[in-house]
Amino acid sequence: MFKIDFSDQKFRAIIIQTIVVGLLAYGLYWIVQTTAYNLEKRNIATGFGFLNDPAGFDISFSPFIKFVATDSHFAVYLVGLANTLLISVIGCIAATFMGFFVGIIRLSSNWLLSQIAYVYVEITRNIPLILQLLFWYALLINLPRVKNSIAIGETFFLNNRGLNSPQPIFGENFIYVTVAIVIAIIVSIVFSRWAKRTQETTGKQYPVVLINFASVIFFPLIVYFISGSPLDFENPELKGFNFVGGMKIPPEFVAMFLGLSIYTASFISEIVRAGILSVSKGQIEAANSLGLRQNVIMNLIIIPQALRVIVPPLTSQFLNLTKNSSLGIAIGYADLVHGFGGISLNQTGQAIECMAIVMATYLTISLTISFFMNIYNRAIQLEGR
Amino acid sequence: MKILRISALLALVTFFSAPAMAGTLEDVQSRGYVKCGVTTGLLGFAAPDDSGKWSGFDVDVCRAVAAAVLGDSSKVEFTTTTGKTRFPTLASGEIDVLARNTTWTFSRDVNLGFEFVGVNYYDGQGFLVPSNLGVTSATQLDGASVCIQTGTTTELNLADFFRVNNISYEAIPVETNDESRENLFAGRCDVYTTDASGLAATAAQADNPADWVLLPEIISKEPLGPLVRHGDHVWGDIVRWSLNTMIIAEEKGLTSSNVDSMVSSTNDPEVLRLTGNEGEYGVMFGLPNDFGYNIIKQVGNYGEVFERNIGSSTPLALARGLNAPWTAGGILYSPPFR
Numbered sequence: 276m277f278k279i280d281f282s283d284q285k286f287r288a289i290i291i292q293t294i295v296v297g298l299l300a301y302g303l304y305w306i307v308q309t310t311a312y313n314l315e316k317r318n319i320a321t322g323f324g325f326l327n328d329p330a331g332f333d334i335s336f337s338p339f340i341k342f343v344a345t346d347s348h349f350a351v352y353l354v355g356l357a358n359t360l361l362i363s364v365i366g367c368i369a370a371t372f373m374g375f376f377v378g379i380i381r382l383s384s385n386w387l388l389s390q391i392a393y394v395y396v397e398i399t400r401n402i403p404l405i406l407q408l409l410f411w412y413a414l415l416i417n418l419p420r421v422k423n424s425i426a427i428g429e430t431f432f433l434n435n436r437g438l439n440s441p442q443p444i445f446g447e448n449f450i451y452v453t454v455a456i457v458i459a460i461i462v463s464i465v466f467s468r469w470a471k472r473t474q475e476t477t478g479k480q481y482p483v484v485l486i487n488f489a490s491v492i493f494f495p496l497i498v499y500f501i502s503g504s505p506l507d508f509e510n511p512e513l514k515g516f517n518f519v520g521g522m523k524i525p526p527e528f529v530a531m532f533l534g535l536s537i538y539t540a541s542f543i544s545e546i547v548r549a550g551i552l553s554v555s556k557g558q559i560e561a562a563n564s565l566g567l568r569q570n571v572i573m574n575l576i577i578i579p580q581a582l583r584v585i586v587p588p589l590t591s592q593f594l595n596l597t598k599n600s601s602l603g604i605a606i607g608y609a610d611l612v613h614g615f616g617g618i619s620l621n622q623t624g625q626a627i628e629c630m631a632i633v634m635a636t637y638l639t640i641s642l643t644i645s646f647f648m649n650i651y652n653r654a655i656q657l658e659g660r
Numbered sequence: 661m662k663i664l665r666i667s668a669l670l671a672l673v674t675f676f677s678a679p680a681m682a683g684t685l686e687d688v689q690s691r692g693y694v695k696c697g698v699t700t701g702l703l704g705f706a707a708p709d710d711s712g713k714w715s716g717f718d719v720d721v722c723r724a725v726a727a728a729v730l731g732d733s734s735k736v737e738f739t740t741t742t743g744k745t746r747f748p749t750l751a752s753g754e755i756d757v758l759a760r761n762t763t764w765t766f767s768r769d770v771n772l773g774f775e776f777v778g779v780n781y782y783d784g785q786g787f788l789v790p791s792n793l794g795v796t797s798a799t800q801l802d803g804a805s806v807c808i809q810t811g812t813t814t815e816l817n818l819a820d821f822f823r824v825n826n827i828s829y830e831a832i833p834v835e836t837n838d839e840s841r842e843n844l845f846a847g848r849c850d851v852y853t854t855d856a857s858g859l860a861a862t863a864a865q866a867d868n869p870a871d872w873v874l875l876p877e878i879i880s881k882e883p884l885g886p887l888v889r890h891g892d893h894v895w896g897d898i899v900r901w902s903l904n905t906m907i908i909a910e911e912k913g914l915t916s917s918n919v920d921s922m923v924s925s926t927n928d929p930e931v932l933r934l935t936g937n938e939g940e941y942g943v944m945f946g947l948p949n950d951f952g953y954n955i956i957k958q959v960g961n962y963g964e965v966f967e968r969n970i971g972s973s974t975p976l977a978l979a980r981g982l983n984a985p986w987t988a989g990g991i992l993y994s995p996p997f998r
Contacts, residue, residue, distance in 0.1 A: 331815075331816040331819055331820075332810075332815045332816055332818075332819050332831070333818075333819050333822075333829075333831045334831065335830045335831045335832070344819035344820075344823060345823075416842075416843065416846045416847075416848045417846060420847040421847070435846060435847055435848055436805060436830075436848060514803065515802065515803045515804075516801070516802075516803045516804040516805065516850050517803050517804070517805060517830065519803065526848070604835070605835075607832065607833050607834055607835075607839075609833070613810075613833070617744060617810060617811065618810045618811055618815070618833065620744070620811075621743060621744045621747070621810065621811025622811060622815075622816070624747055624767075624768075624771065624772040626747075626748050
């Protein structure tokens with residue numbers, strides 16, 4: 276029974292823990308109080324009303340959302356969020372592919388290949404990311420000027436203001452092609468599952484990859500020609516100061532993409548290497564003695580087991596890449612920190628509010644990534660049989 | 661029970677150690693130097709020389725304050741601020757005065773809780789382009805890429821200007837003047853826009869300044885001046901009258917080299933008051949009466965400061981223009997010292 280007795284160890288533990296929690300709570304309360312008091316006294320924090328005020332400045336890089344200077348600061352937030360997500364998603368995909376590639380060739384028995392991978396990893400992961408970003412940016416803005424652009428077949432133009440490429444203009448009938456692509460993908464997935472089941476029950480194999488690849492490419496292509504080629508391209512054209520028309524990928528984006536993916540890929544490649552090495556050598560030797568081909572060994576024996584080791588640290592790398600995208604401010608990439616956490620903050624002077632929103636947003640993005648990666652991680656864990 | 665006593669003590673200590681702010685003047689006097697916020701480096705306005713000593717037009721405002729308060733113009737600690745960090749740095753008390761070509765606007769004065777104590781440079785926003793671009797007016801800039809420092813009033817003026825003239829542009833946002841310069845010289849942007857004085861400083865740093873032209877349009881009023889926090893009126897008055905002292909000194913013909921002889925020979929009562937030889941003006945805000953003399957002797961009058969840092973003999977070669985005394989066709993006009 277519980278009784279008041281200071282010689283009782285359990286009782287003392289409860290008292291001490293209560294006091295510690297109480298002190299912590301008081302300390303926290305004091306910090307919040309003091310901060311709020313000082314902010315109010317210095318006119319620093321005055322609420323979120325500014326979100327509806329017109330921004331008054333322009334953002335040039337906004338591929339998804341149309342933005343003009345009369346839009347609100349909340350629109351600035353949305354544009355920044357979209358740009359952050361864009362570079363994060365593309366960066367994570369590229370870094371994963373590059374990381375797997377480098378990780379595998381690092382283990383190659385070819386001495387030259389594995390040394391190249393080794394040098395790549397050691398150079399990129401040992402130089403601070405911000406320096407790499409500045410390096411890529413400096414490289415890109417020293418490309419030829421607009422008037423002397425490097426032309427690739429009169430449709431692509433590379434200069435120090437980015438890569439100008441033709442813009443696809445979708446005709447009315449393009450909807451049929453879109454539908455065809457969706458159908459082809461669904462059919463491919465169904466076919467893959469059917470083929471896998473068939474193989475498990477009968478042992479009969481089908482060239483799944485080849486058939487799926489053909490159906491996803493050729494079916495939409497046939498529909499495209501039947502519906503009257505509903506796709507045109509608008510070529511960029513040099514008019515006045517800049518290229519007009521077409522699409523443009525600015526150097527800020529390219530530098531971010533190169534910097535983030537190359538840097539993160541070096542870490543991922545080490546994770547992949549560790550994952551592959553964690554699969555016991557005996558299994559590989561057993562597979563070899565069964566006469567399985569190398570790619571079958573890789574795909575069916577090594578990778579499924581390696582993934583269990585790879586996925587948790589891979590999640591951390593995705594989180595790192597996303598958070599590192601905030602370094603875009605150093606080279607003027609219009610992400611969340613640059614646009615909303617920077618320009619809006621400065622134009623309105625609402626530093627605390629802007630930073631709180633930006634921090635909450637990064638937290639949400641990171642937790643979302645963790646959530647989905649954890650689901651994936653559970654899905655690939657060893658199943659007891 | 662001991663633990664309870666200790667925790668109660670801790671609570672008391674934390675409660676009473678809530679930050680208390682004394683007057684800025686007392687802080688500066690007990691600290692022994694003025695903390696001043698300047699740019700990260702803008703030739704002529706605030707830039708460190710080879711030995712790390714700061715000089716420039718804005719720097720001299722800080723030096724004048726130090727001369728007035730501490731009697732020694734060298735007792736200044738400079739903190740570099742970007743367009744973005746300048747206001748939080750001042751608001752948080754990291755610096756005592758911000759002298760960083762900051763435009764005096766309504767919302768900064770009122771909403772951000774600062775007090776602009778005066779104008780030390782009447783500027784306007786202009787456009788700098790390479791002369792081989794063949795542009796003679798800003799209205800021909802349709803479709804151009806424009807380098808712009810983020811978080812500035814010029815950023816807002818730029819958007820307004822292009823909107824009003826119904827022409828388009830691509831904004832290339834950069835953080836500092838140095839980045840703008842690199843981007844402009846590399847051709848990442850066609851145009852750099854900021855205050856005309858800043859553009860002159862930028863062009864002066866080019867390999868061949870003649871390759872760059874300032875377009876004739878001045879699209880905004882940019883009254884630049886030092887500012888302090890709201891609420892400390894004594895300190896605000898000190899910075900205001902340090903600046904005004906330099907302006908009056910020029911009007912009266914007092915320079916750092918002739919101030920001693922002028923004081924002994926003149927019978928102009930305002931000169932005598934300004935230099936502390938008549939009346940008890942300094943003590944009214946807690947300074948020695950000769951604070952004005954110290955400013956003029958150690959830093960110089962407004963005209964000297966202008967010529968030394970950004971005037972016709974410097975690489976910037978800025979004309980006095982609006983920044984001449986009202987007696988010489990400009991709009992510099994200090995309230996009387998009496």
